[in-house]
Amino acid sequence: MDSFATSTAAFESWLHRHYDYISDDIEIADLRNSHEGRGLRARNDIQKDTVLFRLARDHILNIRTAALGKLKPGNQEVLETLNQWEALILCLAYEMMLGEESQWSSYLAVLPEKFNSLMFWSSEELEKLKPSNVLQRIGREQAEQMYSKLVPEYCLRLGSKKLVEYLTLDRFHVVASIIMSYSFDVDDPEDDPEDDAQDGEDEEEELEIDQECIKYDGYLKSMVPLADTLNSNTHLVNANLSYENDALVMTATKDIKEGEQIYNIYGELPNSEILRKYGYVELPASKYEFAELPLTVIKQTFVENYLSSMDRKIREALFDKTAGLISESEYLDESLEDQDGGIVLDAYEVFADADVLPELLLLVQILTTFYESVETDSKWAKKLARTRSELEAFINRCILKSFQLVEKKIITSKCVANLYKCVEGRIAQYGAAQDYEIPASYREFDRAELAAIVLRCEVNCLRNVLNNFPEKYERIDDSKLLKNVLKRKAEADAHKHKKQKP
Numbered sequence: 001m002d003s004f005a006t007s008t009a010a011f012e013s014w015l016h017r018h019y020d021y022i023s024d025d026i027e028i029a030d031l032r033n034s035h036e037g038r039g040l041r042a043r044n045d046i047q048k049d050t051v052l053f054r055l056a057r058d059h060i061l062n063i064r065t066a067a068l069g070k071l072k073p074g075n076q077e078v079l080e081t082l083n084q085w086e087a088l089i090l091c092l093a094y095e096m097m098l099g100e101e102s103q104w105s106s107y108l109a110v111l112p113e114k115f116n117s118l119m120f121w122s123s124e125e126l127e128k129l130k131p132s133n134v135l136q137r138i139g140r141e142q143a144e145q146m147y148s149k150l151v152p153e154y155c156l157r158l159g160s161k162k163l164v165e166y167l168t169l170d171r172f173h174v175v176a177s178i179i180m181s182y183s184f185d186v187d188d189p190e191d192d193p194e195d196d197a198q199d200g201e202d203e204e205e206e207l208e209i210d211q212e213c214i215k216y217d218g219y220l221k222s223m224v225p226l227a228d229t230l231n232s233n234t235h236l237v238n239a240n241l242s243y244e245n246d247a248l249v250m251t252a253t254k255d256i257k258e259g260e261q262i263y264n265i266y267g268e269l270p271n272s273e274i275l276r277k278y279g280y281v282e283l284p285a286s287k288y289e290f291a292e293l294p295l296t297v298i299k300q301t302f303v304e305n306y307l308s309s310m311d312r313k314i315r316e317a318l319f320d321k322t323a324g325l326i327s328e329s330e331y332l333d334e335s336l337e338d339q340d341g342g343i344v345l346d347a348y349e350v351f352a353d354a355d356v357l358p359e360l361l362l363l364v365q366i367l368t369t370f371y372e373s374v375e376t377d378s379k380w381a382k383k384l385a386r387t388r389s390e391l392e393a394f395i396n397r398c399i400l401k402s403f404q405l406v407e408k409k410i411i412t413s414k415c416v417a418n419l420y421k422c423v424e425g426r427i428a429q430y431g432a433a434q435d436y437e438i439p440a441s442y443r444e445f446d447r448a449e450l451a452a453i454v455l456r457c458e459v460n461c462l463r464n465v466l467n468n469f470p471e472k473y474e475r476i477d478d479s480k481l482l483k484n485v486l487k488r489k490a491e492a493d494a495h496k497h498k499k500q501k502p
């Protein structure tokens, strides 16, 4: 037996000693040949709805069960003032430091030491993921800030000087990455909503809580041995973990044939996110691919395609002012009750089925209406660029008329053309990645190949918009809308002019 098989065997015997029920129809499989590490496999045919295993809550690892929470009185309360990540990182690191003395040692021995997730990529390797927006979500800085907060202060508050020495920044990244790829958010059975109602502001002040903390979350980030042995596949998922009062239950959601792998789903994630968090990709793509269209590309498209007689700097400033006014629009605020953040976002998701966010369509329709209007009169455009109140009044007209249209799933031809130009502008940023051919089957991919697969999946989503933009949007000619918008502006001007006369 190699050390991989020995650790698996020790883990299995630990599981059988500690867990309520594990079906004889499942086994932990060595899937190193298919680059999946360990996984769960069906030993026999399994019928849909069969319980695969049941785990008592006191055998999952979180702040309530971990040794650190019991190290000294008051630790539970201190941990509860932290956020989920911070608390579980400290608890898991402490168990790892205890080694053989930890009640979880056989479980800890099967957790990985090496990662392919983006936190562990060098800057040269990350460069290969440009221009994907996933690069903005790696969170190295936030992780380092969290480290400075916890070490040494919280290790000492929790009574462990040794943890200060053990938890180096490198180890911190390892522990955080294990949590990122292995943990579950499990509802907290001790969370009593009535308690929350009684917890007044005084108590909050007493604990100096200035941010999200476990106390009010109603769930606990937890390590769930065996449930985390399941690999994930967005297409082949055939099992699901559910939470009962005192136990966690893994159930087959489909009939599973003998020898087949039992898959969970880690989330409805595109390959970029699967790579960021878990260090692998699905072929040829995840079921939930999306690309992102950044606001910077929308800005570039409108700046480059309109008002060419104006200086580029003025055009850029005009776009920024316009976007600012759209994001501050009270009318949109009231009309779009469930969209707290407004419609001007840093980036817009573009999905694999060629659908785009309604916020993106509305923004492009408003911008199109605005730019097509001001394009008719360059003098007026220059004046608008200088006079905020006039710009605001006109933008508000464009917002109103565009909203009324898009609300009825109608958009103008020029809006579609501008959307396509934005998407083409984004595709152009992918350079050679546009032509990469996604491999048909798995092999051990190096990081450059993983990056290329992610980029090509994003390009495919963007291309889909150009080829299959949903027909649910009726398209009309722009002229009627423009006439309407400009007519109202003229009336408003005339009205204003009249009012100014004594």
Ligand SMILES: C[S@@+](CC[C@H](N)C(=O)[O-])C[C@H]1O[C@@H](n2cnc3c(N)ncnc32)[C@H](O)[C@@H]1O
Pocket: 035, 036, 037, 038, 039, 110, 111, 112, 181, 182, 228, 229, 230, 231, 232, 233, 277, 278, 279, 280, 281
């Ligand atoms: C929760 S663990 C699953 C158990 C893991 N395979 C092990 O050996 O410990 C998540 C990790 O499993 C691997 N993994 C999960 N699903 C995979 C898949 N479909 N293909 C390749 N690797 C996968 C990734 O390394 C991921 O970070």
